[in-house]
Amino acid sequence: FGATRTHLVGNTVRWDTGDKVGIFEGYSYSNPYTAASVSENGTSCSFTPDAVYPAQEVSFPYNIALYPYTADATILGSDGKSRISGIELKAVQEYRQESFARGCFPMVAVTGSLEDKNLNFKNICGVLKVTLRGSEIIRSLALSGKDGEGLAGEADVWVSQTGVPEIILDENLSKTVTIDCTGQGVALQKTAGTSFLFPLPPMTFSKGFTV
Secondary structure, eight states, rough: OSSOOEEEEEEEOOOOOHHHHHHHHOSBEEEEEEEEOTTTTTSSSEEEEEEEOOOOOOOOOOOOESSOOOOTTTEEEEEOOOEEEEEESEEEEOOOOOOTTTTOOEEEEEEEESOOOEEEOEEEEEEEEEEEEEEEESEEEEEEEETTOOEEEEEEEEEEEESOEEEEEEESOEEEEEEETTTTTTEEEOOOHHHEEEEEOOOOOTTTTTT
């Protein structure tokens, strides 16, 4: 069972049926689970396993879940904290109306024990919202910091049962995040704003940013 979600409706973030999470059930690789039963308001859902998995040697005394499911993600633990490796913050993301792209807003959850199956997810990233008006057709929109900030690429995330997730980007990272408005593009309106949402790792743009 999971709370916290994967797309926006107004200012409320919701799950989609078919969303996949990976759950580290006490060991170093995750099993894929699919959101099969989403609540009416979309704010919670139940997950079902994609297959029946063999028991493994337990390394962690709790469950850790990662959205979106990433087959290459692995986990190591130290002093009550666990490091998830193999997470990717995408440098190019598909446009999604009034929301961020599916699979581009990573979250993690840590339960109290292996028997605890309630997954209260915490967001790894924030969202920067850019709203435009006009008569142009937007084919793509790119965002970059004015101080060379790293915005996307491979990342590790440190998690614990009580703390806030901490993301650490790899050195080989992208300094630009692009929203790709595939197909005919997105037509702006002169009177109503059109929003573009950029999921980004927590940071301060000390010198501002450029779109």
